[in-house]
Amino acid sequence: GQNIDQPTEMTATEGAIVQINCTYQTSGFNGLFWYQQHAGEAPTFLSYNVLDGLEEKGRFSSFLSRSKGYSYLLLKELQMKDSASYLCAVMDSNYQLIWGAGTKLIIKP
Amino acid sequence: GAVVSQHPSRVICKSGTSVKIECRSLDFQATTMFWYRQFPKQSLMLMATSNEGSKATYEQGVEKDKFLINHASLTLSTLTVTSAHPEDSSFYICSAGYSGEVSYGYTFGSGTRLTVV
Numbered sequence: 001g002q003n004i005d006q007p008t009e010m011t012a013t014e015g016a017i018v019q020i021n022c023t024y025q026t027s028g029f030n031g032l033f034w035y036q037q038h039a040g041e042a043p044t045f046l047s048y049n050v051l052d053g054l055e056e057k058g059r060f061s062s063f064l065s066r067s068k069g070y071s072y073l074l075l076k077e078l079q080m081k082d083s084a085s086y087l088c089a090v091m092d093s094n095y096q097l098i099w100g101a102g103t104k105l106i107i108k109p
Numbered sequence: 110g111a112v113v114s115q116h117p118s119r120v121i122c123k124s125g126t127s128v129k130i131e132c133r134s135l136d137f138q139a140t141t142m143f144w145y146r147q148f149p150k151q152s153l154m155l156m157a158t159s160n161e162g163s164k165a166t167y168e169q170g171v172e173k174d175k176f177l178i179n180h181a182s183l184t185l186s187t188l189t190v191t192s193a194h195p196e197d198s199s200f201y202i203c204s205a206g207y208s209g210e211v212s213y214g215y216t217f218g219s220g221t222r223l224t225v226v
Contacts, residue, residue, distance in 0.1 A: 042115075042202050042217040043153070087152065095206075097143075097215060101152040 002026045004100035006088050011106045012078055020073045020086050020103045028093020034062055034073045035087040037102065043087055046073070075105075083107045111137050113205050115218025122193055122225055130188045130221045132203035138183035139205035143215065144176075147200045159186045193225045 003025045012018040024032070031050040035043035049055055049064035049071060061074040073086055088100040112135040122128050132142060140161050145153040157167045157178050165178035177189040186205075190197055200222055204215040 040200075040220075040222070042220040045216070096155075096158070099153050099155075 002090075002092065002098050004088055004090060004098055006086075006100040006103045008101070009104045009106065011108060012075075014078055014080060014107055014109050016078050017074065017076050018078060018105065020075075020088075020105065022071045022073070022088035022100055024069050024071070024088070024090045024098070024100075026090045026092045026098055029066060030091040030093065030095055032062075032064055032071050033089045033091070033097065034060075034071075035089065037085045037087055039084075046086075078107050080107050080109070111205070111216040113139070113203060113216045113218040115203055115221060117221055118219060119222045120224070122223070124194055124225055125192055127189055127191045128193055128223060130190075130201055130203075130223075132186050132188075132205070132218045134184045134205050134216075137205075139186070140183060142180060142186040142203050142205045144178060144186075144188050145202045145204065147202060147220075153202065156188075161186075190223065193223070195225045198223055198225045 006022045031048055033048050034046040036046050037043040047062040049062050052064055052066055054063045059076045064071045085102040085104050087102045089097045091097055114133045114135055120128055142159040144156045146156050147153050155168050156171045157165045159165045159178045159180040161180045161183050167173045175191055180186040200220050202220040203218040206215055
């Protein structure tokens with residue numbers, strides 16, 4: 001079966017760094033996505049990785065290891081507005097997105 | 110960038126009535142739209158995949174006669190919740206691929222909060 005695992009909840013301090021991990025087992029692989037979702041709103045696209053390595057985009061970076069079925073989202077210089085759920089999703093061989101349950105990130109002052 | 114417009118954003122309806130939700134791709138052609146449902150504190154649950162000009166493909170456990178999907182054009186897909194009941198109250202979101210460019214992921218509509226009373 002297809003499976004995406006990520007922690008349910010994480011807490012971090014404003015100004016710090018946090019890493020949200022995601023492991024996956026899917027039928028085929030056409031890339032891994034990270035989305036941010038604030039409560040009551042639709043998800044917004046953060047990043048896409050299809051090759052191994054680190055992709056940096058401002059305060060956010062995303063890493064992928066296809067051989068390990070592993071990715072992480074790294075958030076630096078945390079701000080209160082970063083409090084949200086972060087969803088990991090893998091695009092399978094049929095180009096369908098398989099979603100993780102999301103990680104709720106709580107930022108404390 | 111790719112934009113998907115979804116409305117209404119909120120709707121309250123009486124039990125037994127039907128509600129239509131529209132999703133439009135504003136600046137690209139969406140051959141495929143995905144309809145999701147999300148209950149509080151849970152992840153997205155794919156309900157169905159809507160392909161322009163053909164019947165939608167429903168996920169297991171989703172009643173196709175209750176959740177009617179129409180994708181009549183490359184820019185419009187609709188979801189109609191028929192004979193709505195309180196347990197249908199949820200957050201419904203559509204998404205579409207951006208002209209086949211995988212790296213952009215899927216653009217989401219802003220979601221519709223349905224409350225059935």
